[in-house]
Amino acid sequence: MREEEIEKLRGVVRDCVSKHLYSSAIFFADKVAAFTNDPADIYMQAQALFLGRHYRRAYHLLNASQIVLRDLRFRYLAAKCLEELKEWDQCLLMLGDAKVDEHGNVSDTKDSNVMYLDKDGEDREINASLPFSYIFPFKTSLLQYNFCNMLLKRYKAAIKADPLCYEALECLLENHMLSCEEETSLLSSLQFGPEDGWLSSFYSCLIKKYDNEYVVEAKFRELEKESCNSNPSDPSFMRTLKSNTDLLACKAEYYHQCGEHQKCFELTSVLLEKDPFHLKSTLVHLAAAMELGHSNELYLMACNLVKDYPQKALSWFAVGCYYYCIKKYDQSRRYFSKATNLDGAFPPAWIGYGNAYAAQEEGDQAMSAYRTAARLFPGCHLPTLYIGMEYMRTHSFKLAEQFFMQAKIICPSDPLVYNELGVVAYNMKEYSKSVWWFEKTLTHVPSPLSEIWEPTVVNLAHAYRKLKMYQEAISYYDKALALSTKSVSTYAGLAYTYHLQDNFTAAITYYHKALWLKPDDQFCTEMLSLALLDECRCGADPKVEFRSNDVYL
Template identity: 85%
Template sequence: MREEEIEKLRGVVRDCVTKHLYSSAIFFADKVAAFTNDPADIYMQAQALFLGRHYRRAYHLLNASQIVLRDLRFRYLAAKCLEELKEWDQCILMLDDAKVDEHGNLNDTKDSNIMYLDKDGEDHEINISSAICFLRGKAYEALENRVQARHWYKAAIKADPLCYEALECLIENHMLTYEEEASLLASLQFGPEDGWLSSFYSCLIKKYDKENVVEAKFRELEKEKCNSNTSDPSFFRTLKTNTDLLACKAEYYHQCGEYQKCFELTSVLLEKDPFHLKSTLVHLAAAMELGHSNELYLMACNLVKDYPQKALSWFAVGCYYYCIKKFAESHRYFSKATSLDGTFPPAWIGYGNAYAAKEEGDQAMSAYRTAARLFPGCHLPTLYIGMEYMRTNSFKLAEQFFMQAKTTCPSDPLVYNELGVHEVYDILSLMWTIRLYYRIFCMYNKAVWWFEKTLAQIPSPLSEMWEPTVVNLAHAYRKLKMYNEAISYYEKALALSTRSVSTYAGLAYAYHLQDNFTAAITYYHKALWLQPDDHFCTEMLSLALADEARGPQN
């Protein structure tokens, strides 16, 4: 057959692949390879077999060719076949022979002869060494060797910063701490035209910087950038409406506790792209915090219908049952999510929380410890372990885990809030003896420090969810006899929520202690209007009325 006719057949194969006519591609690729016996045509045939899901046959074809021993693309495709066949040990052996070191470099340059199926010289190709490192990482993760998996994912992204999948695995599976993520990003060698990508990656990693720093990163990406020396508006490009970037922003809102803002943004995103799974996950988390059970029900139904084999779908079902306080059903579905994907962090956290809600501490601790082991870069498992120790009055152990969570995530206001609550509970455990008065005084000061640190981490203005923290701070100031400061924070709490008996009672008591009986009586009445059977307010109101009737004491 003439060369022109063979080239025409190659074009037919490529066209069949682009049109997803894989049986046709396999048929014609087989004939081209038979006519030419050219390594590039054998590779094309193997590629067609792989895309047509004939993994065993593709692997046999590649392995039978001696070129697999010296060509990286042959070896990589053979390893991809083994990946699809779940033969992880064989996959690693195939890649280990590829002579690609931990930095993504070839150890033997004579083996670097690369062939291409459909090469376009204008396109930038992902470094084959990077792809090999990434596949190594996936194989090790499948074998539950997360240390090696993390090592090779880092090697992949360092070998080629365009290998986004490696960075995604490191971030989504919380394999690195914030400092490690920032250090990795700083070590990447971006091309001069990839400045935007460096900025985008900095938005993807953990957002533990100060509020103004994080928001500056988003603004930089949202700027209009000119791609040509012209004033034509068509040459200006921006990522301002990009779904991935907006999903990052929603994630940041959720992290800051701005759940309503987060929910509104993800609602808009899901109207634009209903199947954007990252937006879906953040949307579920925000709906959970806001108690939107109807939204959770609808999301869960749609996800189970569209993605029955994804952990996210059954996690959504678990979220719905958790929201309506059916905890037995919720932990069953969270468990199903973990069985489908053992590396899905939210499912493990939800699994532990469902047991904790039923006060089944041993099972909750087991889930949290598993999560802490699997996701060393995530502070939530250690935070929840601390909460469980608090529930069982193990205050010293609780403090250790809260401090560990603070080290991992130095900007989560919830961590500081729990440290403040821990100090208050620790005080209550010491109240049995007057000799501990000085220590108690010091601990209230420490509680005030933690609560103020909590509020300092929260973007302004405060949302209603932080009202308990503000009230706790007011209570601590009142205990320290700093009544003006206490009254100020009680009033701030009332600006966030006017339905809290504790706030009105605390404010009334603070005024009472200042001998401002008129103000005290007013707020005792407001507390009793919300909860008429409150024993403390009823008793203190009687005392305040009697004190007011007696008049000022000389």
């Protein structure tokens, strides 16, 4: 990226600050600082964070810089952050030898070399009237307007009027106001300037990431290659967005959606070590820790968040996640409810609230929470998906199928939706249809398959067995064993398939392996006895044919 383009982005940041569009200012200031690493740009980013009330993150950014104690502006802004955090001792320590008079003017006898933020150049302003007037009156009234069409149209009009109005895009995405298809369509309709190719790519990484893995990863690679020569005198010295926190948070979110929870957790751990107060990374980190059962990590995260952000829904959501992880669902519900009270437009809290009820099979309350979430966040398919799961738990398969199909319309690329449709079809004894859905699930899963998709492979093998396509069933049971060797269902299904083919020796072997994992399994115990009896009969008289009925599994 050329220096004049960087200067235009600086103008965008200043313009956003002047219009109090602090989320947009933070977004663009972060990118400018990533491209240049200029102290003036780092200070501009810290200012944007401070104005956006991200006091802890602004202080961390200033304190991590190498010139915080040498540059009076850095030190004073860091002290203001500490003042807002009410950490008075640290605030006085940060002021040090700086003297503040009664008018708030700062002087420092040790270092008078003060750098200035403003640079010469033409500012590139956000389209003045339209985006600002469209966003400001409605940002604080999301629930009051119940995400009505008028509000949706105003946000879309704001971002279409000026693609640099990140604030409007953030509202649309964070509050799940658009489906996957609508998000893609909106981005394709934006008119970016010739120098804003990187921004178009960045926006495409922010939307839901259920596309083909090659498409999503290509977007990340394209954006990581975007570079800026931050030192014109040295052509070889280039900076890129490859290590930018926002971009890495998008990548972590992609890993989570793919089911790569360990990779997601490792990446967010690195991100939070670099920037402990990056809230988007924090949310993804909590989700990954939940999936992996890291209760200690959840406890520490919850304590720190409640300390630093007691008025944020995310903090109490983290507490709810900890109690959910240790299976104390009553306490979990209490804190998820507190999170929804603090911020009714926080989707994870509503879903967690419903899940906590569902974990104790309190279906009516769970359904109520999911329906509220589905109403508030029409672009999020998860509430509808969970409603279908609740209907399936009560064996209302037709109703479950209807909700799964609704979820499919909202997000047609999530493999979990297709897996649930396959399970419904299997339970309704539509085995051919079930095979079709399970195979479609696997086509939407990134390769190579991870262990999280092992149940889908086993389900597909079960469906093939029901269709008496035994070789295909055995093939998929073997694939499932390559993903996980600790599943009783896989060994039992494989043993039963061999049993149906009169291969009693192989059947006995796999029944034993299943019983080694679960010695009290009634099905395997009974079928092992039958397999031993069948083998004895066939061994005594080879002309005798005996086959157990396919009435199990």
